[in-house]
Amino acid sequence: MEKRKEVLQRPVGSSPQAQYVRAVEEKVTSGSVMEGFTKNKTLNSLLNIELVKDKSAEEITQIWSKFFSARDAVYAVIPGDVYDLIQSRSERCPSFLYALPRAEGYEFFVGQWSGPELHFTALINIQTAGDSAPSQLILYHYSELRADKGIVLMMAECDSKHLGVQEAQCLANQVQLFYSGDQFNMVETFNHNPSDFKYMTVVSALQHLPTGTV
Structure with missing residues (x-):
């Protein structure tokens, strides 16, 4: 664990992090980053499970998608077997470094699993604020329908002062790429x-994806 912390403290070379320092420091000192995040967000607070228990996975997918697409939010319906793999791997490898394309270069985020929640925090925040650095994005995974319907529902909340919906979606898309695909060896490293971890391998993996994938 200490070695991984040392990796997180290293400057990331050509990444244009300096341009984010001022904005990040303002967020840290203001203490407002976590405003808008919901504690103990349950599936029942979003979806009446009793009303959908007789519906098919396809119908529930349509309901979930219609609900969140109207709110311009980050969401997904994940096949149960894919989520099972992600969950299993997240227990063995609970954190990873993600890259978000910016106008010039990339901004790096550390994703840390906490049960079914995945918290994203800007690397520069961790380097400046340490363990007290707050999350900018949280993905919530709901497995209540996994056994009967074979699907897991996901929705996200993000700090709109730091991330737009498209940027949050980009980070969310990378979770399946690195945790359920052939790139998992990077997560293990x-x-x-x-x-032995080299942050530029993450950038390289994203650059070789088909346009529009991330």
Whole structure:
């Protein structure tokens, strides 16, 4: 764990992080970053499970998509077997470094799993504020319908002062790329052999994806 912390404290070279420092410091000192995040957000607070228990997975997917698309929000319906793999791997490798394309270069975020929640925090925040650095994005995964319908529902909340919906969606899309695909070896290296981890491999993986994938 200490070795991984050392990796997170390293400057990331050509990444244009300096341009984000001032904005991040303002967020940290203002203490307003976590405003708007909901504690203990349950599926029942979003969807009446009793009313959909007789509906098919396809119908529930349509309901979930219609609800969140009207709100310009980040959401997904994940096949149960895919989520099972992600969950299993997240237990062994609970954190990873993600790259968000910016106008010039990339901004890096650390994603940290906490049960079914995935918290994203800007790397520069961690380097300046340490363990007290707040999250800018949280993905909530709901597995209540996994057994009967074979799907897991996901929705997100983000700090709109730091991330737009498209930027949050970009980070969310990378979760399946790195946790359920062939790129998982990068996640393993980050967690278990951090001295061998090279952040530019993340950038390279994103650059080789088909246009529009992330």
